[in-house]
Amino acid sequence: HHSFNIGDNSFQLSNLPIQLFPHSIFLSTAMRMLAISACLLTTVASQAILFDSFFCQSFGPKLKTSAVKTKYQTMVGNLNKDTTLKAQKTRVSNFIKNNWNALKSDFNDGVTAASMTTATLSRLAARWRIVTALKGLMAKIKPKLATTKFDEIRKLLWSMDKTAKQNVYYAYSDWKGKAIAAITASAKKTEITNAINNYEASTAFATFTDDQMWWMTPPGYKGCF
Structure with missing residues (x-):
């Protein structure tokens, strides 16, 4: 098997299909993704994708070569300005198409521009659904808290998301514990806990667990550059 290093991270080619093509995740959510895709296409939500999040592993x-790195960073910056998932998908597809000769390498045993595009768009769509779900949760919590406390909890969520390089698998769980701990009144603490639990049990969170896996980074992950 081939191996390669990106930044301080080493990956085996044998692991690549799991990172790029988590088929079991994709198949288990495919029907649900189709069911909610129509509303997602019209939802305006900044994804705030970081250059060094697990998104960069898609490519x-x-x-990490200078020419492609600069184009990638420009692409991600523009990606975060797009207001629809459709526009984001078009931008990413064009990036891979226009830079495939520079992106392909020895690690690409069986990985084509088409398969890279499919996997990357799935990861992108998962992020869109994650952000939509979290913003929906914030909307449920907001009326139940004083403005200052809500702002504290909301800012904490997105700060932890950024610190974790958008590995929501860890960030969200940690955020819940810290958010509840930040509420001092016992009755209010119970109210917010119940609100979170009820939202997690709703259809708005239907794909959240599976979507997190597209952005789950290996231990010690430090990014691509």
Whole structure:
């Protein structure tokens, strides 16, 4: 098997299909993704995707070369300005198409521009659904808290998301514990806990657990650059 290094991270080619193509996740959510895709296409929500989040792993080791890196950073910056998932998908598809000769490398055993595009768009769509779900949760909590406390909890969520390089698998769980702990009144603490639990049990959170896996980073992950 080939291996490659990106930044301080080493990956085996044998692990690549799990990172780029988590088929079990994709298949288990495919029908639900189709069911909610129509509303997601019209939802305006900044994804705040970081250059060094797990998103960069979608493009392989050649991404760290200066020419492609600059184009990638420009692409992500513009990606975060897009207001629809459709626009984001078009931008990413064009980036891979226009830079495939620079992106392809020895690690690409069986990975084509088409398969890279499919996997990357799935990861992108998962982030869109994650952000939509979290913003929906914030909307449920907001009326139940004083403005200052809500702002504290909301800012904490997105700060932890950024610190974790958008590995929501860890950030969200940690945020819940800290958010509840930040509420001092016992009755209010119970009210917010119940609100979170009820939202997690709703259809708005239907794909959240599976979507997190697209952005789950390995231990010690430090990014691509």
